[in-house]
Amino acid sequence: xxxxxxxxxxVKYRTYVFVWMGLVILTGLTYTVAVxxxxxxxxxxxxxxxxxxxxxxxxxxxxxxxSERLVIFKVIIPLVMAVxxxxxxxxxxxxxxxxxxx
Amino acid sequence: xxxxxAMESIRPRISFYEDxxxxxxxxxxxxxxxxxxxxxLYFIFVMAFFFSGVVLGFFMRLQMLAPGTIMKPQTYNSLxxxxxxxxxxxxxxxxxxxxxxxxxxxxxxxxRDVAFPRINLLSWWLYITGAIIVVISVFTGGGPPDTGxxxxxxxxxxxxxxxxxxxxxxxxxxxxxxxxxINLVTTTHRLRAPGMTWNRLPLFVWAIYSTSWVQIxxxxxxxxxxxLIIMERFFGVGVFDPAKGGDPILYQHMFxxxxxxxxxxxxxxAMGVISDVVPVFARKRIFGYMAIAISGVAIAxxxxxxxxxxxxxxxxxxxxxILFSLLTFLVAIPSAIKVFNWVATLYKGSIVIEPPLLFCxxxxxxxxxxxxxxxxxxxxxxxxxxHDTYWIPGHFHYIIFGGMGFGxxxxxxxxxxxxxxxxxxxxxAMRAWAVMLVGFNIFYFSMLLLGWEGMPRRxxxxxxxxxxxxxxATFGSWILIAGLILMFANLFRGLFKGEKAEDNPWGxxxxxxxxxxxxxxxxxxxxxxxxxxxxxxxxLENNG
Amino acid sequence: MALMILRSLKIMDEAKEAVFEEARxxxxxxxxxxxxxxxxxxxxxxxxxxxxxxxxxNPADFHHASRELEVVLGTLNTIILLTSSLSVATSIxxxxxxxxxxxxxxLMATMALGLLFLANKGFEWGTKIEHGIYPNSPTLLAxxxxxxxxxxxxxxxxxxxxxxxxxxxxxFSVMLILIAKGTxxxxxxxxxxxxxxxxxxxxxxxxxxxxxxxxIT
Numbered sequence: 001x002x003x004x005x006x007x008x009x010x011v012k013y014r015t016y017v018f019v020w021m022g023l024v025i026l027t028g029l030t031y032t033v034a035v036x037x038x039x040x041x042x043x044x045x046x047x048x049x050x051x052x053x054x055x056x057x058x059x060x061x062x063x064x065x066x067s068e069r070l071v072i073f074k075v076i077i078p079l080v081m082a083v084x085x086x087x088x089x090x091x092x093x094x095x096x097x098x099x100x101x102x
Numbered sequence: 103x104x105x106x107x108a109m110e111s112i113r114p115r116i117s118f119y120e121d122x123x124x125x126x127x128x129x130x131x132x133x134x135x136x137x138x139x140x141x142x143l144y145f146i147f148v149m150a151f152f153f154s155g156v157v158l159g160f161f162m163r164l165q166m167l168a169p170g171t172i173m174k175p176q177t178y179n180s181l182x183x184x185x186x187x188x189x190x191x192x193x194x195x196x197x198x199x200x201x202x203x204x205x206x207x208x209x210x211x212x213x214r215d216v217a218f219p220r221i222n223l224l225s226w227w228l229y230i231t232g233a234i235i236v237v238i239s240v241f242t243g244g245g246p247p248d249t250g251x252x253x254x255x256x257x258x259x260x261x262x263x264x265x266x267x268x269x270x271x272x273x274x275x276x277x278x279x280x281x282x283x284i285n286l287v288t289t290t291h292r293l294r295a296p297g298m299t300w301n302r303l304p305l306f307v308w309a310i311y312s313t314s315w316v317q318i319x320x321x322x323x324x325x326x327x328x329x330l331i332i333m334e335r336f337f338g339v340g341v342f343d344p345a346k347g348g349d350p351i352l353y354q355h356m357f358x359x360x361x362x363x364x365x366x367x368x369x370x371x372a373m374g375v376i377s378d379v380v381p382v383f384a385r386k387r388i389f390g391y392m393a394i395a396i397s398g399v400a401i402a403x404x405x406x407x408x409x410x411x412x413x414x415x416x417x418x419x420x421x422x423x424i425l426f427s428l429l430t431f432l433v434a435i436p437s438a439i440k441v442f443n444w445v446a447t448l449y450k451g452s453i454v455i456e457p458p459l460l461f462c463x464x465x466x467x468x469x470x471x472x473x474x475x476x477x478x479x480x481x482x483x484x485x486x487x488x489h490d491t492y493w494i495p496g497h498f499h500y501i502i503f504g505g506m507g508f509g510x511x512x513x514x515x516x517x518x519x520x521x522x523x524x525x526x527x528x529x530x531a532m533r534a535w536a537v538m539l540v541g542f543n544i545f546y547f548s549m550l551l552l553g554w555e556g557m558p559r560r561x562x563x564x565x566x567x568x569x570x571x572x573x574x575a576t577f578g579s580w581i582l583i584a585g586l587i588l589m590f591a592n593l594f595r596g597l598f599k600g601e602k603a604e605d606n607p608w609g610x611x612x613x614x615x616x617x618x619x620x621x622x623x624x625x626x627x628x629x630x631x632x633x634x635x636x637x638x639x640x641x642l643e644n645n646g
Numbered sequence: 647m648a649l650m651i652l653r654s655l656k657i658m659d660e661a662k663e664a665v666f667e668e669a670r671x672x673x674x675x676x677x678x679x680x681x682x683x684x685x686x687x688x689x690x691x692x693x694x695x696x697x698x699x700x701x702x703x704n705p706a707d708f709h710h711a712s713r714e715l716e717v718v719l720g721t722l723n724t725i726i727l728l729t730s731s732l733s734v735a736t737s738i739x740x741x742x743x744x745x746x747x748x749x750x751x752x753l754m755a756t757m758a759l760g761l762l763f764l765a766n767k768g769f770e771w772g773t774k775i776e777h778g779i780y781p782n783s784p785t786l787l788a789x790x791x792x793x794x795x796x797x798x799x800x801x802x803x804x805x806x807x808x809x810x811x812x813x814x815x816x817x818f819s820v821m822l823i824l825i826a827k828g829t830x831x832x833x834x835x836x837x838x839x840x841x842x843x844x845x846x847x848x849x850x851x852x853x854x855x856x857x858x859x860x861x862i863t
Contacts, residue, residue, distance in 0.1 A: 017732070058846050080684050084691045
């Protein structure tokens with residue numbers, strides 16, 4: 001394997017603190033919204049949206065995905081999301097349509 | 103193939119066999135970090151399990167030779183369960199990636215080893231651990247599993263045999279598979295030699311790369327499913343148990359979300375072998391390099407969307423039936439592209455008849471039959487009739503054994519001289535091939551006919567109307583086994599008594615043929631700079 | 647007070663950047679870890695698929711069962727884990743700036759928070775078990791199918807998650823020793839960074855588990 005020189009720019013501490021504050025606020029939001037959403041059917045999508053946002057913050061800032069340059073790092077999270085989405089949707093093509101005769 | 107600038111020169115060339123590193127004797131093998139030694143360790147054990155799987159199959163066919171029975175029904179259930187578990191999880195899924203992927207992927211990209219050599223060793227140890235656990239499950243806790251390798255709930259939750267241990271063994275094997283996938287993807291991304299761009303990679307590397315992605319992404323799903331079976335049996339969790347609200351069909355979804363893509367983990371590497379070997383023996387570059395590379399990725403992707411075709415009669419919704427059937431038809435397209443491209447490569451090539459090519463030709467023929475029968479059963483109406491009959495094992499043995507198996511044997515015969523520095527008897531190899539091909543078709547085509555006639559699978563006995571086809575099938579299986587014995591005996595003999603092989607007996611243009619047979623530990627004296635693709639035979643011939 | 651904290655953070659920020667030679671492939675090591683993370687996401691993903699199917703089929707039962715969980719504890723645990731992610735991220739930044747002692751303190755804080763999380767979880771489980779709600783218990787089996795499924799999924803998913811937290815704490819203890827010995831330092835810290843990635847994964851999984859189990863309206 002080759003030797004390469006890599007400049008590491010450590011992230012500023014305050015960036016992490018701000019992200020953490022955002023996460024705590026979003027947690028509070030998800031809690032208050034959960035009790036307040038009508039109709040209840042939409043609640044899960046709102047909850048997932050907030051959870052997704054929180055995860056995005058963790059992925060991009062705590063896990064440094066935002067500062068990764070190589071294409072592969074930009075691809076992997078969308079890839080796993082797509083895979084998971086497809087698995088759920090196709091499973092639901094069964095679960096949600098039982099007893100419906102085509 | 104010239105090497106250009108950069109990189110240190112390594113110590114004088116001794117083969118990796120002689121260079122044992124820190125340890126002596128057996129420790130220098132089981133504690134090795136050399137990808138080539140690890141590949142050979144897998145070789146030994148994968149073959150050992152293949153032989154045990156064949157023996158189990160032999161007894162299954164003996165039972166089915168004539169109506170009546172020579173064993174208890176429970177024994178037969180365990181035989182086909184174990185045959186499936188061993189063949190699928192211990193042989194077919196690991197074989198090509200762990201043996202030839204490990205041995206040759208680093209060399210083919212111009213690297214000295216994989217990205218994570220210690221993880222590579224760990225993968226092998228996990229494989230051995232999983233295998234031992236599966237073997238132990240045969241002799242303990244109520245006896246070997248009798249559920250079929252598919253472990254369907256709720257039967258797998260209730261049967262008193264040793265399901266938990268067997269299932270746990272498979273879980274460990276899954277971990278091994280995931281780690282191998284991680285290693286090979288990272289290796290391909292990070293360790294390519296200068297100038298080895300993605301469009302100059304051997305197609306075998308493309309195939310292993312696609313396979314590794316599937317291993318990483320879908321194996322965890324069966325991992326969690328197996329854990330849930332264990333949780334249900336020990337703690338009564340209820341996730342698949344109808345008495346507690348669980349849905350056995352959801353079990354099937356979770357199981358097949360892995361196990362269908364697993365069939366692509368099995369076949370893609372074999373297709374990679376074919377794509378590497380055919381051009382060498384046609385002395386011509388592959389027809390449609392990019393099409394083959396991308397079709398491998400497409401097969402991996404679309405193949406992960408079709409799992410419901412194992413469940414057409416399970417009770418899933420009609421809508422899902424239709425959707426999965428449609429997707430199944432789509433996945434045939436990239437496979438057909440590959441077959442077309444291989445044949446187009448041979449067309450107007452300078453064909454050299456050697457054992458590796460013969461196994462490739464057999465692959466193309468047998469895989470095509472397997473693929474076409476797959477389309478027939480992928481259509482809803484025929485599936486109603488064919489599901490759970492002998493048609494299904496007929497189909498998948500054409501694909502797995504005729505496809506992956508013959509691809510594996512092609513790889514043996516192609517890379518044998520490189521790995522061992524010796525050549526086997528080529529005439530004998532071709533004779534063994536012929537015997538196998540004849541036996542194979544008599545055996546498995548009879549199965550297709552049996553299924554068409556309505557013979558159910560996993561039955562230990564049958565009605566008299568099926569007797570002649572069963573007799574024929576068993577007879578074919580004996581011819582096939584004879585061919586296997588001839589083939590392995592020939593290779594084994596070549597290992598010890600074969601002539602010393604040259605560095606490049608076949609005139610291949612990929613990197614492994616530019617280094618000694620067998621290779622030195624560090625693979626290359628200098629890391630080569632790459633200036634052309636994997637099929638540039640002309641330049642090779644110009645350099646003499 | 648807040649101003650003082652911010653000012654001291656700024657001073658620490660201005661520690662020298664680390665420039666080092668990659669004796670091994672730093673990016674490759676990270677890539678390997680990320681691929682492992684993908685596999686873990688799908689391991690839990692499998693359970694989320696089951697959860698979604700069963701919740702779809704039993705919406706009222708899931709809602710009813712969810713209200714029996716301690717929302718306050720769940721929310722507290724969420725904050726604990728988010729804070730532990732902060733502490734490990736800053737621990738890595740510290741070691742990159744050569745601030746070894748700070749890095750170790752932050753790492754120990756992360757471990758403490760992890761253990762606190764587990765203690766809370768244990769307490770939650772304990773109260774449920776005391777009330778007779780656990781897999782295969784007569785009390786649970788007497789309830790509706792949807793509720794049995796809810797609690798089955800609850801125990802398995804939070805249990806598997808808790809196991810991952812425990813493993814993370816153990817890995818961090820090894821990292822702590824390596825930092826103390828100087829094996830991990832400003833020039834070589836990728837094992838800690840990878841351990842951090844693992845921990846953030848565990849945090850992300852909980853970010854989804856929390857609303858799906860505790861906040862079903």
